[in-house]
Amino acid sequence: MFTRKETALIALAVxxxxxxxxxxxxxxxxxxxxxxxxxxxxxxxxxxDGNGLPAGSGTVAxxxxxxxxxxxxxxxxxxAGGINDALTGGQGSLSSDNPLxxxxxxxxxxxxxxxxxxxxxxxxxxxxLSNDEVYAVTxxxxxxxxxxxxxxxxxxxxxxxxxxxxxxxxxWAYRPK
Amino acid sequence: MVMTASVHDLSGGYMTDIxxxxxxxxxxxxxxxxxxxxxxxxxxxxxxxxxQQREAWSKITGAPMSxxxxxxxxxSHIKRLGIRSSxxxxxxxxxxxxxxxxxxxxxxxxLHFERHHNGIPAIDPDQHRLVIxxxxxxxxxxxxxxxxxxxxxxxxxxxxxxxNSGASLAAEPVQAPCSSIHGLVASSEWGGVPLxxxxxxxxxKRGAKWIIADGADSPLMSRSVPxxxxxxxxxxxxxxxxxxxxPSNGYPMRLFLPGWEGNMSVKWLRSIKVTDQPxxxxxxxxxxxxxxxxxxxxxxxxxMGVKSLITSxxxxxxxxxxxxxxISGIAWSGAGRIRRVQVSADGGRxxxxxxxxxxxxxxxxxxxxxxxxxxxGPAVIMSRAIDAKGTVQPTREKVLADRSSAAFYHYNGIxxxxxxxxxxxxxxxx
Numbered sequence: 001m002f003t004r005k006e007t008a009l010i011a012l013a014v015x016x017x018x019x020x021x022x023x024x025x026x027x028x029x030x031x032x033x034x035x036x037x038x039x040x041x042x043x044x045x046x047x048x049d050g051n052g053l054p055a056g057s058g059t060v061a062x063x064x065x066x067x068x069x070x071x072x073x074x075x076x077x078x079x080a081g082g083i084n085d086a087l088t089g090g091q092g093s094l095s096s097d098n099p100l101x102x103x104x105x106x107x108x109x110x111x112x113x114x115x116x117x118x119x120x121x122x123x124x125x126x127x128x129l130s131n132d133e134v135y136a137v138t139x140x141x142x143x144x145x146x147x148x149x150x151x152x153x154x155x156x157x158x159x160x161x162x163x164x165x166x167x168x169x170x171x172w173a174y175r176p177k
Numbered sequence: 178m179v180m181t182a183s184v185h186d187l188s189g190g191y192m193t194d195i196x197x198x199x200x201x202x203x204x205x206x207x208x209x210x211x212x213x214x215x216x217x218x219x220x221x222x223x224x225x226x227x228x229q230q231r232e233a234w235s236k237i238t239g240a241p242m243s244x245x246x247x248x249x250x251x252x253s254h255i256k257r258l259g260i261r262s263s264x265x266x267x268x269x270x271x272x273x274x275x276x277x278x279x280x281x282x283x284x285x286x287x288l289h290f291e292r293h294h295n296g297i298p299a300i301d302p303d304q305h306r307l308v309i310x311x312x313x314x315x316x317x318x319x320x321x322x323x324x325x326x327x328x329x330x331x332x333x334x335x336x337x338x339x340x341n342s343g344a345s346l347a348a349e350p351v352q353a354p355c356s357s358i359h360g361l362v363a364s365s366e367w368g369g370v371p372l373x374x375x376x377x378x379x380x381x382k383r384g385a386k387w388i389i390a391d392g393a394d395s396p397l398m399s400r401s402v403p404x405x406x407x408x409x410x411x412x413x414x415x416x417x418x419x420x421x422x423x424p425s426n427g428y429p430m431r432l433f434l435p436g437w438e439g440n441m442s443v444k445w446l447r448s449i450k451v452t453d454q455p456x457x458x459x460x461x462x463x464x465x466x467x468x469x470x471x472x473x474x475x476x477x478x479x480x481m482g483v484k485s486l487i488t489s490x491x492x493x494x495x496x497x498x499x500x501x502x503x504i505s506g507i508a509w510s511g512a513g514r515i516r517r518v519q520v521s522a523d524g525g526r527x528x529x530x531x532x533x534x535x536x537x538x539x540x541x542x543x544x545x546x547x548x549x550x551x552x553x554g555p556a557v558i559m560s561r562a563i564d565a566k567g568t569v570q571p572t573r574e575k576v577l578a579d580r581s582s583a584a585f586y587h588y589n590g591i592x593x594x595x596x597x598x599x600x601x602x603x604x605x606x607x
Binding site: 027028029030031032033034038039042043044045046047048049051073074083084094095097098099100101103106107108109111112115116119120123126127169170171172173174176177 | 263264265266269294295308309310311315316317318319320323324326327374375377378379386387389391395396397398399403404405447448450452454456457458459462463466468470471472473474475476477478479581582583
């Protein structure tokens with residue numbers, strides 16, 4: 001005997017082979033439900049409007065300490081570049097013969113700093129920073145680029161409101177239909 | 178003009194007597210030569226040995242069966258080339274498909290180029306799931322077994338890194354093998370489940386317009402993909418050339434988006450979040466965008482442009498004595514099928530149509546061939562492709578026209594090779 005799901009799967013296969021299309025009613029339904037707690041754990045997406053930013057906060061001063069410990073070796077003093085990318089400088093250089101693309105000169109959204117650092121940094125041990133530490137080092141990078149003052153603190157509310165210098169510098173080549 | 182010639186195939190093929198008819202300047206012959214059946218010559222068919230005089234390998238019992246095949250030890254030098262990683266890293270970099278040593282249109286999986294952002298994760302397939310969530314009616318998880326029970330579809334398509342051919346941006350032509358310049362492209366049969374089917378399973382909520390795809394590598398590499406592409410021809414791929422994906426190509430599952438820049442076909446796919454807006458991830462904004470001379474950057478330049486290149490002759494595959502040679506190469510376009518490939522042997526002054534191999538599939542590598550009577554003098558050879566939309570592969574000059582010097586991606590300019598009187602082949606801007 002076939003289970004209900006298997007029967008549905010066979011029906012789908014038949015439909016596919018006959019028409020090359022899939023009708024909604026024949027779906028086999030082989031996915032399993034995911035709980036809100038599971039989703040909270042796996043969802044790393046931060047949208048430019050701040051959707052997805054977690055609770056927590058960090059100051060520029062705290063961020064400097066995080067940077068010295070985890071980032072300095074690759075990104076250099078003041079995030080000006082070392083064996084890996086410069087994260088500061090280059091503002092006003094994009095239309096020159098020697099453009100320098102950095103967080104400060106090029107990145108359109110401050111939320112992307114949080115999103116990327118939380119996912120991927122430090123390169124040798126991603127995942128070790130707390131949300132507070134990610135907020136803090138994000139604040140530090142914004143300060144080093146002259147975008148927020150030295151006494152700033154960033155959190156889920158303030159980060160999406162940070163206006164990046166190159167915010168208007170991108171032209172969409174594709175618009176979803 | 179018709180005359181007789183012998184064709185030399187630099188990748189190790191045949192010689193045969195053929196009638197020749199010139200189709201363009203400096204010795205390019207008519208493509209009819211490759212459209213005629215039976216060109217693969219009779220001249221080299223050796224007479225059957227008599228008197229039991231055999232080669233050594235024909236006199237003894239051969240090797241037994243094996244559980245998985247390997248290339249001949251005589252071919253073991255054909256491997257991915259140019260492996261390099263960013264400073265201070267081991268797995269943040271590229272390896273190149275050895276294009277000039279391959280034929281046909283499918284790339285062997287073991288030679289498919291690589292581009293990783295922090296190495297290849299060692300995923301336990303029994304613990305890996307794809308979770309689809311966000312603006313959906315029902316967030317759902319699919320493990321390998323579940324996905325394997327859906328009817329799979331086949332996509333025979335190229336996959337090209339957006340940064341392929343970036344070496345051609347250098348002020349002076351880089352002297353390197355063809356594959357070191359252009360080897361971030363490959364073609365496979367990808368097998369998997371249409372993403373549209375899985376999105377029907379979850380249902381979509383009002384406002385759904387994008388998906389955010391995350392990989393399970395250590396940087397959780399993430400790209401935003403327009404929902405219309407996700408529902409068009411995107412698949413969650415489980416198979417490559419008939420076998421499970423290789424770890425370096427996303428085992429146990431990857432997103433595959435035919436014709437679009439490779440970075441978006443997220444490997445080791447772990448989650449898809451449906452949203453109303455792109456996430457503006459680091460890779461899609463700060464990396465895979467195209468800076469213009471005016472300082473603005475083009476964002477979301479997804480399809481790979483129409484492109485072709487001659488893989489033989491090419492640097493390292495030099496010509497011998499003057500005579501008739503096979504020019505062979507690949508052409509492709511993210512917009513659809515290749516309609517036509519033209520070859521020039523006089524630096525682009527005159528062009529002849531190349532013969533296309535029989536399988537001209539949309540968004541896939543198409544093999545082309547021309548026969549060329551080389552007179553032994555210096556020559557510049559090049560190819561240009563025209564796709565189904567009529568778009569002609571641009572010159573290098575045209576590609577660079579509006580670009581910033583910092584723009585790196587989507588280079589699809591015409592590649593010229595200089596053939597010296599000695600037969601040596603080198604990279605040249607022409």
